[in-house]
Amino acid sequence: MTSSAQSVSVAMVGSGGAGVLTTGEMLLEAACAGGWDGLLTRLVGPQIRGGEAASLLRLAREPVECMADQFDLLVGIDWVNADRFSDEIPLADSSVLVCDSAAGAPPTMAAKARRVIELPLSELIKAHPTWRANMIALGAAGSLLGLEESVLHGVISRRFAEKGGAVAAANVEAAAAGARAVDARRGWVCLAPAVHKTGKRWLITGNEAVALGAILGGVRFAAAYPITPASDILEWLAPNLTKVGGTLVQAEDELASVNMIIGASYGGVASLTATSGPGLSLMVESLGLATASEVPIVIVNVMRGGPSTGIPTKSEQSDLNIAVYGMHGDAPHLVIAPQSVADCWLSAQWATGLAEALQTPAILLSDQFLGQAQTAMARPAERPPVGRRILPEEAPSPYRRYALDSGTVSPMSIPGMRGCTYTADGLTHNERGTPTSGARDHIAQLDKRRDKLDAHPYGSLWATLEGEGETAVLTWGSLTGVVREGIAQARAAGVSARLIAPRLLLPTRPAEMSSALAGVERLLVVEQSHGTQFLKYLRAHYDLPANVSVLHRPGPLPIRPHEVCRRLLEGESL
Amino acid sequence: MTSSAQSVSVAMVGSGGAGVLTTGEMLLEAACAGGWDGLLTRLVGPQIRGGEAASLLRLAREPVECMADQFDLLVGIDWVNADRFSDEIPLADSSVLVCDSAAGAPPTMAAKARRVIELPLSELIKAHPTWRANMIALGAAGSLLGLEESVLHGVISRRFAEKGGAVAAANVEAAAAGARAVDARRGWVCLAPAVHKTGKRWLITGNEAVALGAILGGVRFAAAYPITPASDILEWLAPNLTKVGGTLVQAEDELASVNMIIGASYGGVASLTATSGPGLSLMVESLGLATASEVPIVIVNVMRGGPSTGIPTKSEQSDLNIAVYGMHGDAPHLVIAPQSVADCWLSAQWATGLAEALQTPAILLSDQFLGQAQTAMARPAERPPVGRRILPEEAPSPYRRYALDSGTVSPMSIPGMRGCTYTADGLTHNERGTPTSGARDHIAQLDKRRDKLDAHPYGSLWATLEGEGETAVLTWGSLTGVVREGIAQARAAGVSARLIAPRLLLPTRPAEMSSALAGVERLLVVEQSHGTQFLKYLRAHYDLPANVSVLHRPGPLPIRPHEVCRRLLEGESL
Amino acid sequence: MNAAQPLKCRPSDYKSEVKPIWCPGCGDYHVLMALTRAMAALGLPPERIAVVSGIGCSSRIPAYTNCYGFHGVHGRALAVASGLKIARPDMTVIVATGDGDGYSIGGNHFLHACRRNVDLTYIVMDNHIYGMTKGQPSPTTEPDFDTALTPGGTGLRPFNPLVVALASGANFVARAYSGNPNETAALIVDAVEHPGFSFVEVLSACVTYRPDQRAWKERVHPAPVAPTDDPARAARRLMTDDGFNLGVLFRGNRPAYAPAKASELVAPEKLEEEFEV
């Protein structure tokens, strides 16, 4: 690594109680307070409390949307079970490893690192019982990275403020001691100077960004059942919905939660639930009900490893199939996938507005990486287009809730409106909502529900389209940032490629995709699923060039930018 | 129509209580007893009891697997709400219409029919209070069709035997009077003489054939929740499982039923449930559990109109998506679709055996047409290959339930077997079944579950492949018979085409499909769904020729052979 | 009828023009009659009432009224209604389903709706059978009742909905018989006016699959004791009653569900502040 990089990556590992997770947060906060950008993710073991843990950080001059190929700095507070994570922490050739001099570094890791720095962690703690090893390590890491010491100390003080001045002071002292211990090596893993940032910035996780976006998009009712890794969304929403006059209800199960939001939305209140694969599975019957009865709802699905209970704490893109195809019958609906932690904010608002405007369920397909990673982002200057429900203008008589002659979307009355009562129905129905088994009504309503989605002008938000050339990389969701960086690496090596990443997965946009693909000879599809679900989705719905290859892998090992780059450099044999 | 056809089609319509449904059954039984073949379906209105109804029959010299293009004989016992069905009963140019002289024929229908025969139904009933109009009409229809009168009378006598001799005699008399009333026109709608049939024949519905096949395939436990149009399967299974030492449990819901069969199958007993779209939706979470924990189960899904509650009593092929893609995570499993009423027997056995042999869930994708149509079929001479579960041979130590080194399928112990206890798990697990979140175990088990399905030799049952030429028609399920007949019509007009109908929808068979498609220039896809689900499935998984077109429609109006033929004759512009 | 309420409207004002698919003689016609009479007695405009149901013959009832209606999927009516009522506390929400919908597939929502105590009125049209799917046993079917699916009967102890409601926290428990539409209407009015979750089990005969239920007319009788506000006492009584006691059997006084409310609302944009660095 250069002595002054555009981005550096840091991993901190330790066993339960060692405090590496909070240490990671403080390091990110200090870097951001110093004007840098960054991204933080966490690895935890299967235990509910304690167990091994790691904080993975990438600090950078400009916003970053994915983790880097390799880690420049590895700080081991201890090494208990650290091998469980070793696949997930590839070390750079130039990497620096920091460890407790009493413990040393595990030989496999030491062999990979270029330099090993031993810190007298155990010794210092013995001498200063109020100090903690993670704080000493934090101070050391801050110094190696070249962070302003006062800024770091400010973050530490604020964090421990409520535990009292003595605790805060001890932690600051510990950090200072850590910094002193590596003083001679200050800036060994140094970031290039921070770029001046104007305007407000947020430190936010994808799950928080989804929740905030949903409220900004109009959501005022949520019902949900806890599930990893979606519970954070609910826990943020519960107090904050109350603040804006809304409500969150903890339901008895996901069957209840999805039906509660259908009821609330039928009542005129934009509504949302959040879940993960197993919960989404339980919702598909009622997703069909929302489709057929044309009640807008938003379902946030934060993907984790599958199938079945799978790996609840790890990321994967394997719920694409169920999100797109999971309902019985012909049930067109919206599927929208955010492309970065920051994009969760935009996508959630867009999804809420589209669901409302089109009177249909929207699935927001996030994943554990996006949901639980924390990043610094600039407060967005603009909000996405806001969608609103179309209400009947004057009391038509009789009111035809599912009218075929009122444009692509038929006005939806809200309980309480006089003269427009109707019964919403999941049975095949006529324009008034009365059940029928006639072929004409069936086809007419199926057409209506398809056409209202197809006819909507989604604008440029439908996809991210970047770059040019005869080669394109098609990806989606949290891999967008990885692919962008892989393409940039390839460009640096003289090979250019387009990036195509649809944010709108349903309805499909054949015309737009075909112009995005115009002139493309070779296509690389990149996705995080074992069964190449995205590739098959693309084949089903779009005309692809003849030369298509795929780079894919299930979770939990992420796909890294250099893998995309390597495939691009391999050229013809893509 | 010719005066002596290979097949004739008869529709009998009437309002609630008019008895057209039993009349249809008796007509089919009499024809079969007379050596003919036939197929019977029913149309009913939304009412639970009474309401309008129709029996649709096709009688033929040889087995028939679909309804014909048009009806040759329409018998109206009365015309209350008969217009609701008129789209579903297209009349032939040469058709004969029979009605009550007191009521006459509805002008729209009379206009379409070539000849109208008025029967003095009301008059006769007034004169003979024990006679019933449907029996008079039955006698008349039998005579017009040229059925042996004594055979028909035998059927009537047996049917009413338990109501006592007087009732039976009155019904026979009524039928005889009906026959006399059309005596001069005997054989107007005449079938060619019956072909001599050897061996035993069955009169059976698709739902019964599935249930019988499942028991023959080894199923000894069923748990289910009633739903139209699958309940018949359960109602047949309940007493018959008891007879062979098995059990059926009515569960509190579909979440329970699927988990009950998972429990029973984990216990070593081959198990099944039957449901329709809404129920299947509720089962997808646990289908994933069966996939991940490798517990064989069979789920029969009898498709009806969707989405949501849709049209419970009508057929559609719109649950293909959920059956193939409906689970979260990467969850390979079996999907098998029977191709005719008779094929339900074979497919159910095959599915059961495959599920057992491959330790995986199998979805048997039938539909309302197949399930509730009744046909005459020759008792099959041979049974499909029987699959059995592989058990551990000797107590390995420690027992590795999910072993990676024991061929594609790892031996599964049965509770009670000493030395091979294990915990089945839906979490990502290692070879012993212990949960882990490691990438290596995750990929290894995902590979294992994919490979065991892909590697199995499915043989020729995977698809029906008939005919040759540069044009092929690809279809599935209950449309197979329709397409076969459409191709035959086209052949008679000088255009030939292949029929390709996969019975095995998952796992896909790319090599086999590619040889089936070798040399094909033009492809017509035929399916009963609004969203062209089958076409998209084919595009996703198979390489298709460049010239592909689709003939599709949602339920309830069936696709008819002549529509397929017309598309084939249109040639290039397919 | 509740004498305190002035009759502003006629029951016919609450009926829609949709023709029921019910069999002639089905008890559900009388439930519809009772329901519209109750609505008239309550004097609410139809657009202030929502009727929510699941799937079954009984669950067809919303579209036969002139109110806002929601005919959802099988078993989930209480969840839909809870969401609606919590989001729109100004609406009067009545849930009407069947014994299969409410006690079999919908059992969990029943437990938790009782516990949650949202201000709903829950009417179960209990005919001890699955009518819509043509005669399979429901949780309330007698153990020896023969059906095609359970030859010789289920052999299972019938579900006791009133006791389960009490055990789970319902705030008002009553039993009615659809053959007495005026009394049923009065019970519905009482249930709607009572705060919290009010449960009215209505015996409503299925003439097609349970012709034996025509005998219910003779078996029903008013409850011999006055309603109590002690759930334990009411449960004890109902665990041993004959199943044909009519009237209000429990009238509790738990406050209805009330979601958390902020003393002062903030603009949504205000929520962004917590993320600022």
Added chain:
Amino acid sequence: MNAAQPLKCRPSDYKSEVKPIWCPGCGDYHVLMALTRAMAALGLPPERIAVVSGIGCSSRIPAYTNCYGFHGVHGRALAVASGLKIARPDMTVIVATGDGDGYSIGGNHFLHACRRNVDLTYIVMDNHIYGMTKGQPSPTTEPDFDTALTPGGTGLRPFNPLVVALASGANFVARAYSGNPNETAALIVDAVEHPGFSFVEVLSACVTYRPDQRAWKERVHPAPVAPTDDPARAARRLMTDDGFNLGVLFRGNRPAYAPAKASELVAPEKLEEEFEV
């Protein structure tokens, strides 16, 4: 312990080598101890026992035993176990889940398992919290217990599992405290030996999200009265008890579920005959 059973095996024979993921001090360790002691006391070989669970910290227990185990999806343990037991009546089937798994998402199966009365033993490790998902309220959480998801508490009446079990027809109802592993083991033995559906609610503290439950040790006490066989009386008692009465609280005498049996079995091919024409 049941003195009538000869002790053939040691509790350690029923423990597997898999290391629990539980937090140090979690009450579930004691439930595991009680369970393996009960198995030893029952003297059954491990391969004759199946332990079935759902999802949660508590539901991890099957793999920590040496028996056949099934770790299914969230809320469906009773359904899996019912299918297994009906298909394999020769196995002893024990179901072990948590309060979230069993009373929230799994509530409907609880109702119907009680009613169906299959010969199962159902142990719920109740810690009044969702441990696995890090501290959300469960149906048994006290109304004023503060969590991130329900700031200030749920405000809801806690679910009363024992009364619901009685109302639904459970044949044996007991309450245990995991801090007393010997007594808990004895109750489990009793429950397994009792025919039909036996329910044992085990108070098992979550030291991580409910450190206040360390006080349970002081609050539990033996039930002051002998078990009754009258469900109405037992329900009445339990509807007003303090939630810390330990012991067998109801011991019923309904016969266990028995599926229809044919007096004589026929060969499957014989079934074809009904279709012959």
